[in-house]
Amino acid sequence: MxxxxxxxxxxxxxxxxxxxxxxxxxxxxxLAARAGANTSNGFNLPLGVTExxxxxxxxxxxxxxxxxxxAAVVFGAMIYSLLKFRHSQGAVADTTMSHSxxxxxxxxxxxxxxxxxxxxxxxxxxxxxxDTRNSELSIRVTGxxxxxEYQYMDAAEGIDFFSTLARxxxxxxxxxxxxxxxxxxxxxxxxxxPLVIPSGTKVRLLLTSQDVIHAWWVPDFGAKRSVVxxxxxxxxxxxxxxKEGIYRGQCAALCGRDxxxxxxxxxxxxxxxxxxxxxxxxxxxxxxxxVAAAGSxxxxxxxxRSTARSAQALPN
Amino acid sequence: MANVHASSxxxxxxxxxxxxxxxxxxxxxxxxxxxTNHKDIGTMYLVFSxxxxxxxxxxxxxxxxxxxxxxLQLIDPERFNQMTTNxxxxxxxxxxxPAFVGLANWMIPLQIGAPDMALPRMNNFSFWIxxxxxxxxxxxxxxxxxxxxxGWTMYPPLVLQTGDSFPMLIFAIHMMGASSIMGAINxxxxxxxxxxxxxNLLKMPLFCxxxxxxxxxxxxxxxxxxxxxxxxxxxxxxxxxxxxxxGGGDPVMFEHIFWFFGxxxxxxMILPAFGIISEILPTFSRKPLFGATSMIYAIxxxxxxxxxxxxxxxxxxGMPLAAQMFYMMSTMLIAxxxxxxxxxxxxxxxxxxxxxxxxxxxxxxxxxxFTIGGFSGVMLALVPADFQYQNTYFxxxxxxxxxxxxxxxAIMGAVYYWIPKWTGHMYSMGLxxxxxxxxxxxxxxLFFPQHFLGLAGMPRRIPDYAVQFTDWNMVSSIGAFGFxxxxxxxxxxxxxxxxxxxxxxxxxxxxxxxxGLEWTLxxxxxxxxxxxxxxxx
Numbered sequence: 123m124x125x126x127x128x129x130x131x132x133x134x135x136x137x138x139x140x141x142x143x144x145x146x147x148x149x150x151x152x153l154a155a156r157a158g159a160n161t162s163n164g165f166n167l168p169l170g171v172t173e174x175x176x177x178x179x180x181x182x183x184x185x186x187x188x189x190x191x192x193a194a195v196v197f198g199a200m201i202y203s204l205l206k207f208r209h210s211q212g213a214v215a216d217t218t219m220s221h222s223x224x225x226x227x228x229x230x231x232x233x234x235x236x237x238x239x240x241x242x243x244x245x246x247x248x249x250x251x252x253d254t255r256n257s258e259l260s261i262r263v264t265g266x267x268x269x270x271e272y273q274y275m276d277a278a279e280g281i282d283f284f285s286t287l288a289r290x291x292x293x294x295x296x297x298x299x300x301x302x303x304x305x306x307x308x309x310x311x312x313x314x315x316p317l318v319i320p321s322g323t324k325v326r327l328l329l330t331s332q333d334v335i336h337a338w339w340v341p342d343f344g345a346k347r348s349v350v351x352x353x354x355x356x357x358x359x360x361x362x363x364x365k366e367g368i369y370r371g372q373c374a375a376l377c378g379r380d381x382x383x384x385x386x387x388x389x390x391x392x393x394x395x396x397x398x399x400x401x402x403x404x405x406x407x408x409x410x411x412x413v414a415a416a417g418s419x420x421x422x423x424x425x426x427r428s429t430a431r432s433a434q435a436l437p438n
Numbered sequence: 439m440a441n442v443h444a445s446s447x448x449x450x451x452x453x454x455x456x457x458x459x460x461x462x463x464x465x466x467x468x469x470x471x472x473x474t475n476h477k478d479i480g481t482m483y484l485v486f487s488x489x490x491x492x493x494x495x496x497x498x499x500x501x502x503x504x505x506x507x508x509x510l511q512l513i514d515p516e517r518f519n520q521m522t523t524n525x526x527x528x529x530x531x532x533x534x535x536p537a538f539v540g541l542a543n544w545m546i547p548l549q550i551g552a553p554d555m556a557l558p559r560m561n562n563f564s565f566w567i568x569x570x571x572x573x574x575x576x577x578x579x580x581x582x583x584x585x586x587x588x589g590w591t592m593y594p595p596l597v598l599q600t601g602d603s604f605p606m607l608i609f610a611i612h613m614m615g616a617s618s619i620m621g622a623i624n625x626x627x628x629x630x631x632x633x634x635x636x637x638n639l640l641k642m643p644l645f646c647x648x649x650x651x652x653x654x655x656x657x658x659x660x661x662x663x664x665x666x667x668x669x670x671x672x673x674x675x676x677x678x679x680x681x682x683x684x685g686g687g688d689p690v691m692f693e694h695i696f697w698f699f700g701x702x703x704x705x706x707m708i709l710p711a712f713g714i715i716s717e718i719l720p721t722f723s724r725k726p727l728f729g730a731t732s733m734i735y736a737i738x739x740x741x742x743x744x745x746x747x748x749x750x751x752x753x754x755x756g757m758p759l760a761a762q763m764f765y766m767m768s769t770m771l772i773a774x775x776x777x778x779x780x781x782x783x784x785x786x787x788x789x790x791x792x793x794x795x796x797x798x799x800x801x802x803x804x805x806x807x808f809t810i811g812g813f814s815g816v817m818l819a820l821v822p823a824d825f826q827y828q829n830t831y832f833x834x835x836x837x838x839x840x841x842x843x844x845x846x847x848a849i850m851g852a853v854y855y856w857i858p859k860w861t862g863h864m865y866s867m868g869l870x871x872x873x874x875x876x877x878x879x880x881x882x883x884l885f886f887p888q889h890f891l892g893l894a895g896m897p898r899r900i901p902d903y904a905v906q907f908t909d910w911n912m913v914s915s916i917g918a919f920g921f922x923x924x925x926x927x928x929x930x931x932x933x934x935x936x937x938x939x940x941x942x943x944x945x946x947x948x949x950x951x952x953x954g955l956e957w958t959l960x961x962x963x964x965x966x967x968x969x970x971x972x973x974x975x
Contacts, residue, residue, distance in 0.1 A: 164906060165890035167826055174822070182823045189813035199784050200805060207723075209793040215724040215951070216789040225785070226732050226778065233777040237770045240820060245763060247822040252759050295510060295902055303508040303905055310508075310904045334596040335689060337754060337829060341895040346825045348755040350690055351595060352683020355756035374754075374829040374897045376589045378596055379516045382900030 168342050171365040175344030177247045254356045257326035265336030265349035268380035272317050278400045287383045288312035311370040316387035320396035322363040329355045340371035366390045474558035476543045479565050483540025490532030497525035502918035505911050518901035519587035526590035531614045532572050537849045538710040539621045542649045548956035549643045551634025551972045556627040564620035571613035578603030594681040594692050598674050608671045615660040622653035636974035643954050647734050648713025651741045655702045663699040690755050697748035705744040711848030715801050718855050722798035723790030724951040729782045736775035743772045753824045762821050769819035796870035800851030803878050811839030832892025838885045858946045862962035863939035869931045876924035883917030
């Protein structure tokens with residue numbers, strides 16, 4: 123994985139603050155062409171690269187500014203009282219001011235109205251998020267302690283692999299490893315084999331788990347869903363064309379010892395490049411199939427799994 | 439009381455002895471082991487919760503030390519998960535809840551004009567279960583497989599992977615639940631039966647009101663938790679499949695059961711705090727609580743709503759569309775009565791005459807910071823946004839804002855408010871104010887940056903993180919160490935106040951406007967608070 127960007131390191135986050143430095147940096151390393159557009163600035167939600175993630179960002183900012191507005195009024199009144207009505211400055215309490223039904227009705231109704239104003243756009247987004255119809259590519263995602271398995275369906279049927287924390291991150295993250303995480307590219311956010319998907323395509327994930335509850339989350343897609351053993355959850359996203367690149371996320375449900383060490387990396391390519399990749403994967407799978415005597419997809423999967431296991435045999 | 443009368447007719451001399459015996463505390467350890475006096479039991483609850491606050495706090499220090507910079511420096515991931523899990527269990531069941539029960543024990547009889555709690559022996563039992571429950575829970579540190587590491591939420595199947603500590607956890611939870619239920623029954627019986635003549639429910643102080651409602655919440659939901667964890671136990675040892683899909687069960691069903699308990703539990707930890715703030719603010723504003731009646735209705739509506747919003751903890755679990763809409767709306771609805779409370783508190787200060795003694799400082803900090811927690815709560819209620827916030831540090835920031843500068847600050851404010859009444863001594867105002875300012879500054883340094891971490895994408899419950907999260911984690915850890923150390927001042931103030939100090943008057947807060955029956959008694963309050971019921975007009 124030579125490509126950086128996406129949901130990446132502090133160095134890039136710093137670079138982003140200085141547009142010129144960033145451009146220089148990217149040009150110098152020749153990465154501009156594949157740079158994904160992670161938009162989290164280190165203290166706010168990312169704008170993301172899907173319609174849903176942008177909707178969520180908009181809703182989040184709307185709610186945030188409404189809260190700021192209410193805070194200005196309420197905290198303003200409190201601070202005014204603190205400054206103005208001080209015993210030490212001879213303020214005399216107006217003990218007759220004990221209740222006012224009128225005022226209390228007003229400050230029951232106003233918040234209710236504000237909440238409705240927030241709830242309507244939220245409800246609209248929910249409707250959009252839940253519409254998993256007409257997907258163009260389905261991928262079955264299975265959570266394991268502590269890795270992900272991606273099994274493609276539809277046109278890419280037959281592609282099936284595990285995605286595990288990258289080796290250098292895994293060495294560096296051991297207790298007392300002596301390796302400075304800052305020297306590891308994309309520390310804890312890199313995998314051996316990322317999920318590859320086409321841009322501009324409605325991709326639907328069918329999520330389940332083999333052991334405990336996990337959650338699949340890529341912030342830039344505005345996509346998070348629990349991965350529950352014995353049940354299948356659905357999730358969809360369509361990456362904006364032109365936003366191809368690498369996007370990163372993490373498991374978002376406590377799933378045991380190595381919960382912090384099962385990242386998600388998604389490599390978004392143009393539909394053409396994706397088609398090419400599917401062809402390569404299938405061609406690469408052929409010899410393996412010939413070796414496996416039966417050659418049935420089930421055996422294939424077992425073979426894949428055992429290789430993934432041996433790749434897992436790293437210090438824990 | 440009836441027993442004393444019966445024996446007095448039969449054996450007058452026995453009666454005298456009996457009375458003498460009861461007029462003052464028994465000597466030595468017996469006073470505490472066989473305690474039936476509401477003050478002694480209240481004190482034990484408060485001391486216990488303070489000890490637990492430091493144990494849970496020590497775990498938090500370990501967590502923040504490990505998270506100070508990326509990479510694993512101190513503990514392995516399994517131990518880290520044990521720390522987060524037990525930090526939560528200890529703080530919730532060991533620190534915050536017992537502290538409120540301790541305050542209830544001390545203050546409810548004083549505030550309603552009763553001699554003691556209605557059920558003193560059950561009171562003793564409900565306290566003495568707790569040290570055993572927590573000894574059991576904390577001793578799991580030494581068993582094979584270590585402490586429970588599946589999160590305080592105990593979601594299966596993960597929690598079923600726990601080692602030998604698993605049955606110990608379940609038993610400890612059962613004991614804590616039994617203790618809470620008995621405490622709650624005692625509060626309800628006391629409040630409903632032992633109010634002084636003339637004190638009708640609407641004249642009752644807000645602290646008693648908030649505890650009355652909290653007690654009903656406890657009775658309603660603690661058995662649900664007990665049922666849920668028992669199902670975990672049978673899934674683990676008796677081959678049932680409540681939460682195992684392979685046997686026809688559903689792991690998400692546990693989440694429903696847990697949060698049906700868990701959401702009211704959140705309000706169990708905040709409603710008594712509302713009561714405390716409603717006592718402190720009017721005193722130091724020298725003005726009656728604004729809209730006292732609507733404050734009671736607000737607490738009651740929050741309590742009702744708390745039963746129908748639990749699904750908002752599970753939006754990402756794959757929930758039907760209609761359920762998502764319902765839980766979003768019902769959750770947002772909670773902001774209405776909560777808003778009424780905040781506005782009424784503000785109106786209480788408005789045109790008042792404010793002074794800034796330590797209890798008032800804590801109450802004001804509560805007002806600001808609890809409201810911040812409320813804002814992030816409204817944002818979390820919005821389903822689509824919740825998809826990005828859920829299980830990130832944004833959530834951690836949210837609930838710590840309502841629990842630490844919320845519930846914990848209210849408890850500290852209550853201690854500073856009433857401790858002169860308990861000990862008969864004033865405490866060092868200077869040290870208490872130093873404690874306040876250090877706590878307030880560090881608590882914000884600790885939790886505010888966690889909003890940023892969560893929004894930038896850092897999941898919660900991870901022992902190590904990607905390097906772009908380093909800066910805010912360092913700030914947060916520094917805040918944590920500062921906050922932890924500041925609490926030593928709290929202990930110093932309390933110890934000094936117990937040992938001696940300026941004599942406190944009956945009213946304690948002379949010059950301010952404390953209302954309530956507790957201020958009609960001398961300080962310290964007599965061992966049997968009100969031996970003759972006061973007349974309430």
